[in-house]
Amino acid sequence: MRLVLLGPPGAGKGTQAAILSEKLGVPHISTGDLFRANIGEGTPLGVEAKSYIDAGKLVPTDVTARMVESRLAEDDAANGFLLDGFPRTVEQADILTELLEKKGTALDGVLNFNIDEDVVVQRMLARGRADDNEETIRTRLQVYRDETKPLIDHYGDQIISIDAEGEVEEVNQRAMDKLGK
Numbered sequence: 001m002r003l004v005l006l007g008p009p010g011a012g013k014g015t016q017a018a019i020l021s022e023k024l025g026v027p028h029i030s031t032g033d034l035f036r037a038n039i040g041e042g043t044p045l046g047v048e049a050k051s052y053i054d055a056g057k058l059v060p061t062d063v064t065a066r067m068v069e070s071r072l073a074e075d076d077a078a079n080g081f082l083l084d085g086f087p088r089t090v091e092q093a094d095i096l097t098e099l100l101e102k103k104g105t106a107l108d109g110v111l112n113f114n115i116d117e118d119v120v121v122q123r124m125l126a127r128g129r130a131d132d133n134e135e136t137i138r139t140r141l142q143v144y145r146d147e148t149k150p151l152i153d154h155y156g157d158q159i160i161s162i163d164a165e166g167e168v169e170e171v172n173q174r175a176m177d178k179l180g181k
């Protein structure tokens with residue numbers, strides 16, 4: 001299955017993606033994780049991405065898209081993937097569509113994790129990642145509203161809506177049910 005995971009920061013996409021990846025047998029590809037790995041290793045990509053991430057802003061699309069394209073070219077993604085954190089803008093969605101068209105494939109669906117903003121702020125503050133301070137969280141939520149939320153309309157009837165409030169296992173079951181698994 002080729003799926004995109006959408007939802008505000010802190011919706012639990014990464015947690016759900018890890019479980020779904022196991023159950024569906026396709027790799028979890030998280031742009032946030034890829035950036036953090038690059039930052040950890042001090043690669044040029046990591047150095048470039050860090051200032052944007054620390055400010056809660058989007059890393060420029062050309063850099064991000066190149067990283068995603070090379071990850072999707074790896075063998076394990078040939079028959080499916082769970083894309084978490086990409087696309088985050090309509091521009092990125094168009095790039096992804098083209099990239100998949102070149103391979104003669106397309107998405108099977110877009111899981112949208114619905115959750116209240118107050119809940120995500122609490123979750124992020126509790127998580128305490130380097131970019132999880134109050135100011136950065138506010139910026140990321142604004143970026144989400146302005147740039148990412150329009151993807152819900154963009155994907156239209158490809159959207160599979162999941163209620164993301166509740167226990168991890170419960171949310172996962174809702175996703176599996178909606179996927180017919």
Ligand code: ADP
Nearest residue numbers: 009010031032052053057058059064085086088
């Ligand atoms: P969260 O889901 O909590 O926002 P992520 O780990 O997905 O966290 O992303 C962390 C940061 O990485 C984002 O705030 C952004 O700076 C950067 N990032 C991740 N994906 C993208 C993307 N598709 N385009 C641009 N920047 C991105």
